[in-house]
Structure formats: structure tokens, C-alpha cells
Amino acid sequence: MARFRHTVTLTPVPRRWLESCVAALHDLAEGTDVEGARLRLPDGRPVPGLALLGGRHLGPGARYRPLREEDGEPDTDQCLTVVSWDRRRETALEVVTVDGDPDRRSHLVCALGLTSAERPREAWLSATLRTNGGKRAKHLGGTGCLHLDLGRWWQSTGHGRHPSRAPLSGTLTHPLARVAVTVEPRPAPDGRWRVTVRARLKGRSVARPLLPLATAVLGRRARRACAEALDRAAAAWNAQVPELVRKDGERLGAELADALLGP
Template identity: 75%
Template sequence: MARFRHTVTLAPVPRRWFESCVAALYDLADGTDVEEARLRLPDGRPLPGLVLAEGRHLRPGARYRPVNGRRGHEEPDPDQCLTVLTWDRRGETALEVATLDDAPDRPLRLVCALGLTSAARPREAWLRATLRSGGGKRAKYLEGFGRLRLDLGRWWPQAAGHARRPSRAPLNGTLTHALARVTVTVVPHPAPDGGWRVTVRARVSGRSFARPLVPVATAVLGRRARRAFAEALDRAAASWNAQVPALAGTDAERWCAELTDALLSQ
């Protein structure tokens, strides 16, 4: 088993700003309408590149597909699909995105599901991803499953130093492959300047015939792997700190308007 740990400092995201952006996204989605499978924004402008292929708009089972220009301007792409699993502003909202790479020798299907509990006061967010292959006996070595869970109700109190159990990780996840399993936990603490001191821990364990290889690889490449782990997190933190403060300084309505313009420009 290999263990990694690194701490970075991140610019904070105000909780009220985050919640106002979530509410604005729900307002935007709830305000859209459907006209002959085409989506229209609340102001009446058509949303290009996406059509309602099945079901009722924003109801469980509704399926949306992008328009595939390669197959014709009005034909939905059969290899990509967005499905509404649940849509409840007070309860849980969950969406599923499926993508198929139908290569003849090694077809791959990626399915990602994203969920949020309570739009008015977000309490939990989660992500699940599954990669499957139909490529024969060795397909399992291309497959994998990942999950990520964020306890939003715990994150901000813990980041401010107000949590009762500050060592408990509000963000955790796992990535499972035929040969390895990676477990990640993320714990925030307050930084002196008002930012977040975020500690990321990762644990890698081998599976199947790769189980005895992980200790050997750790002994040989451990220092280099830990340095690469720390450098990757430092780069991610630098990118976060370069973009998040300006973004968080934008009010939710303006942010939503900019998002709408970006969607229309596609």
C-alpha cells in the first residue's frame, strides 16, 4: 500500500455566493421551455446544439441529446445523452451523462452521474463515473469505477474551524480498477489569511495479481511519485487561486448571464 499526503492553500468560496449560483442555475433551467424538441431560454432565445429526444422536460426519464452536425443538422447524436434521473428543488436532483466511443476494436462507454441534495440549502453533492468496455477478455483492464462525495453542510464550518469533528473528511472518493484501488480524502482548515488550508490524502492499494507489486513500486519510485503528487496539487491550487477570487466576486445574476452567453455562442 502507498500513502500520499500534501497540503495546499486555496482561495475560499463564500457559501452564500455558491448557494446563490445554485439557485440561479435552477431558475435558468426551470425557466427554459421546449418547442418542437428545441430548448428555449427564459427570454425566448433558442438554445443551440441540444434537443429533447425523449420524455417530458425536466421530468425523470427526460433525455437530451446534442445535435450531431456530422450526421445532419437536425439529427440527435446517438452516442451522447443527458438523462434526468430526479429533479426536485427541495429534495435531490440527479443527472446522468452517457458517452459512447464505438471504435470497432475497443468500444468504450462512459457514464457519469451527478447529484445534489436541496437547491435552497445545498447539503450534499456526489459524482459517480463508470467506464465500461466491450473489447473482449482484456476489457476489464480498461474499465473502472469512481465516486466522489462532498458534504457541503460540513465543508464550510470545517473550513472556518467551527466543526465538532475537524478531522473528519467532508470530501472523499474512491477510484477502483481491476489492478488498483485509490482512496482520497480532503480535509479543509482555516488559513491565517482567511483562505483554506486543504490537506489531501491518497492511499493506493493493489488488487488481483498487482497487489504485491504496489509495495515494490513504492520502494523504488515512492519519492518521485510523492513529488509528482505534490506538484500536481500545487498546479491545481495555483489555477484555482488565479480564477476563483474573480469568479466569486461576480454576483449570481451576472454569472448566470455570462454562462447563458457562453452557451449561446457554441
């Protein structure tokens, strides 16, 4: 087993601000009208490049597809499906992307959800990649999942009693390896978040006996690369978040609506 640990310092995100953003995103989606298959924003502007092709708007089973630029027809390789939409209970979506390459056909399914929009408590994300074509195709797929307990997160960033489990955890499973990750924040003296990322790597199948050798040869370089990647991500976060949190949910919703319309 290989282990990794690294800590970064992040600009905090206020709880009320996050909750207002979640509410604004739901307001934007629920205020969007449907004319035939086309969508219109609450102010009447049409949403280009997206169409409702099945079900009732935002109802369970509603299916949306992007429209191809060249002919305006639905792209059959991509589909977004509403699994559930209830502000008091759960919002969940599924996105399917298919790569029709005849030599290596792939099928990616991503699911994301939130409980609940009125007072967010949990969020999760999962992804499954399957490939077909050739004996090596099975080694190109895998699964991943993330789970965020927002109650534990806010508890961890406060100055009271800390929860016994990390609020953010995830796994990445490949036919040859499995990675388990936990993310745990703590309050820094200056009010920011000190966020510690821990990872454990286990070999699977024929890779299990090779993991100690790979760790001995490449472990230090891999740990350095992971630490540098986290430092870059933290720098980007700290550069962008202060400006974002100065905007309220309504303003961010309006900017998202403008972004949906393109240039």
C-alpha cells in the same frame, strides 16, 4: 499500501455565493422553454446543438442529446437523462457516452447529484467505464466516486469544532488497484483555506504483491508528480476564483446562457 499527503492554500468561496450560484443555475434551466424538441433560453434565444428527445422537460426520465454539426441530427453516442429534479429535495443527472470503436467499444456512465438546491447539503459524482474487445479490455475500465458533505465543509472552514470525518472523500477502483482519497480544509490565519489531500493506494488481484516493489522504485517520483499537479490546480483556482466570487449568481447565470449559445 502506499500513502500520499499534500497541503495547498486556496482562496475561499463564500457559502452564500455558492448557494446563489446553485439557485441561478436551477432558475436558468427551469426558465428554458421547449418548442418541439428544441430548447429556448428564458429570453427566447434558441439553444443550439441540444434537443429534448424524450420525456417532459426536466421531468424524471427526460432525455437530451447533442446535435451533430454536420447534419443537425441527434448524436446517438451521447445522452443526458434527468434522474430527479426537485429544488427542495434532490437534483440528479446521468450522462452516458458510448465510443463505438469496433476494436475497443467503451461505455462511460457519469452520475451527479445535489441535495438540495434551496440549501445545498450534499453533492456527489460517480463514473463507471466499461470496455469490450480483447482479453485486456477489462483492465481499461473502472469506477470512481466523490462525495461532498457541504455541512461538514463549512464547519471545517470555520473556527469552531471540526467534524470527525473529512467532508470530501472519494474512491477510484481499477481491477488492479484501489485509491481512497480524502480532502479536509482548515482555516488559515489570513482567512484562506488550508486544504489537505490524503490518498491511500492498495494493489488488487495480481498487482497486490507488486505494489511494494513499485512504491520503492517509483514512489518518490509519483508523489512529486501528484504534489506538483495539486500545486498547479491550486494556482489556477487562486487565479480565477477571486474574480468569480465578485459576481452574483444572476450575473453568472447570464454568462452561462451566453456561453451555451457559442461564439
